[in-house]
Amino acid sequence: MSAITRDEVAHLARLSRLALADDELDHFAAQLDQIVGAVARVSEVAADDIPPSSHALPLTNVFRPDELRPSLTPQEALSGAPAVEEDRFRVPRILGEEA
């Protein structure tokens, strides 16, 4: 039985903000199913009492001095923006309904 169905891929695509075409859903469903099947091998390792590692280095709470330093100008920060208005990022509407 496949672990990843076409519907599941459609759900993952929505969560991932990827507007996939129908043929992509089919293609990815087969591939993701194969990949998940292969990576599920991690469950063979007996690791109940093993602490997880999110990171290779034992680092916690790294601070740097709280000092003023140069940052980007508004022009630099906006230099790659797809749309700009009044020195700000112009974005499509973010609410579902017209206010």
Added chain:
Amino acid sequence: MSLIHKTAAELGRLVASGEVSAVDVTQAHLDRIAQVDGEVHAFLHVDAEVALAQARRVDERIARGESLGPLAGVPIAHKDVFTTADMPTTAGSKILENWRPPYDATVTGRLREAGLVILGKTNLDEFAMGSSTENSAYGPTRNPWDLNRIPGGSSGGSSAAVSAYEAPLSTGTDTGGSIRQPAAVTGIVGMKPTYGGSSRYGLIAFASSLDTPGPFARNVLDAALLQAAFSGHDPLDSTSIDQPVPPVVEAARQADVAGMRIGVVKEFGGEGYQPGVLARFHEAVELLESLGAKVFEVSCPTFGYALPAYYLIAPSECSSNLARFDAMRYGLRVGDDGTRSAEEVMALTRAAGFGPEVKRRIMLGTYALSSGYYDAYYGQAQKVRTLISRDFDAAFQQVDVLVSPTTPTTAFPIGERADDPMSMYLADLCTIPSNLAGNAAISVPCGLADEDGLPVGLQIMAPVLGDDRCYRVGAAVEQAFESRWGGPLLAKAPAL
């Protein structure tokens, strides 16, 4: 010998002594790029004017008597995943086409300050996800040894540029093997430093707990000089290690393995490994023994689970990191016709701007992090990660370094694995454990496989902050092989 065939160390000496100008060295490499890059396609961006202007400034600084370090005036190519304030940065993706970053990465900035001249930006698998450079949105790079084969990945443009003599040095990033594997299959040297030894500031993130900038060169000493030039603590990267850089240059000059204990990883070999790769690997182990090293077989039982753990951890981190490509502040924006919401524009842009491998990994990571699956997948993978670190710790109680083939096979033909993600992932079988544990590992050439006459790499793994051991053993292997071969392995490559 023409300038393009010289080592970086030699070029640095020639420029420092005034025998050759940085402009001449840069021009020679720009000419080489013009001659061969139509076929190789190592570069996504070359700017001769910017490069020559940088070279002129280096010549002026040297003329004024400034002391700039051993690589001043030496050209370099940067993987197009490091930001450069004077050149575009695309990460091999359509979503960043024509993007010009407003700042330099720490790696690029430090090398600029040390007087290295940036020739251009090299091709890569999109967002550094892949093992062949076929996932680039801008077309594949070709292996200079055989133009129908892959140059490795994800840093395949950087490995091809150095092995095709288009640049004496290049930078790459290694998240699961993306420096060592391309170095192995193009017959050059590639090093993954200890995680945190090289700054990630200004590196476009793929998997932040694994991503490690590192050097490519045609010999071990040049790689060490480059690593030394960009390494060291960076307050702008909170995972940067605040400790002295290991003595990599001294180790590369030492090149002596007498009395060292070398462990052969028992789990790497056998089924799935090309016979010619294993033959060259065993030869390299015998060579080390003949140089006075003591060789032991070492078992690392969890290494067999490194690949599945990696393909849960890396996609999970990538699904989070790549959320920043939201079509709002920079990069591509698609479908903003005044009727669509920000969320719709975001989804259309990401579908249009990301290639298939990036989409696969984002969705795989989203799956592994979903409630209900988190413990079984991401959580379990993190536990396996702990066990892999423990395997390394136990091994390094017994030996000074571990060795293995860098890759199970030589360079495969372009297209062969392009739509078979699992077979592509196997290229990183031997390199991934060092990413999960964060330790240092290098690949150095160890000969040509009998079946296909293509380069094979020897991987040397050392403990965290034991980078110098990689260079010490790598340099010894290089010296011994070169006296056996009568020169570097790359001299056997067909002329382009």
